[in-house]
Amino acid sequence: MASANLLEVRDLRVSFPLPNRGADSFVRAARGVSFGLSRGEILGIVGESGSGKSVTTSAIPSLLPAHAIVTGSVLYEGRELLGLSGEELRAYRGRKIGMIFQEPGRSYDPLQTMGGAFFETLRNADPRISRTDANRRAAELLADVGLDDAGRRLASYPHQFSGGQLQRIGIALALAQGCDLLIADEPTTALDVTIQAQIVALLRGIRDRRGIAVVFISHNIDLVASVADRLLVMYGGLVMESGPARAVLESPAHPYTKALLAAAPRFGAHCSEGRLQSIPGRVPDPTRHEPGCPFAPRCPRAIPACAAAIPEMASPATSGTDREYRCILEPEAAT
């Protein structure tokens, strides 16, 4: 694994007990996820619904529900975050680790002006900030995320903005406390293709200007690859493949990555252009604990050994150690 100087996630496991299904019934949402992130790096996490993307990233600032069972390690600047108290975590949430989510409109109080939202957020970092200073800072942040006429718009309410504008405001709020890491969980899924492209360009611009690290999550591998330096492909709570985004896109090593690429709508293209293959079969039931590769039942290359044990992560023979994949088969030659 590449050395990381900001965040190091090691063997992260998250499960949720299902008491109404029996004492030892549980969902295994993350099953030993490891990755690193350097300052200024954009990591893209991709995978179908239920693959464990949100659970993995919510575990970083300990935002999982209290009944989640979490083991492993989340080192942020060398400090273990798992097991910190709520008080200690407050120094990380927002201040060091910012988050933005899908459907930006839902995160706002409909009765609060944007100026009010910024005032509250900025007060977390500086309890003595005045409303005038908060407004000035908010206008700067909004200008930085490309919202026109930022100062005047602080008096507006959430419903007076478009979805794309709200996502820009969400990014500005996430940056307001000066975070070093921004976790963006499907930030463009609710937006149309043109606005998606603008938000992706904005995130890259912010990374370039501020040198912050970004984790960008999406179902769409083409979209993720257009923004990320490195990719993490997840399935069934496991990392199936990781490596530099361009290399993974050009020569996917894992059959699952290949299937995702075949199923992705080309970023920026109209849906009617080209044929969209969906991946046959269904995502695995996370409450059933099969011993083998979770993708085996849907994999066109599966052999009986695939069902026996989960393969270890390994570098493909033809690539450097910055690429890894979890499959007992040699990668197929690029077609």
Ligand SMILES: Nc1ncnc2c1ncn2[C@@H]1O[C@H](COP(=O)(O)OP(=O)(O)OP(=O)(O)O)[C@@H](O)[C@H]1O
């Ligand atoms: N609070 C919870 N209680 C029980 N199971 C949960 C909980 N949160 C998530 N899960 C389960 O954990 C698994 C991983 O969920 P997660 O939300 O991380 O998927 P995801 O990759 O983010 O999917 P999506 O693309 O739909 O957002 C799923 O099977 C989900 O149902």
Ligand SMILES: [Mg+2]
């Ligand atoms: Mg999710």
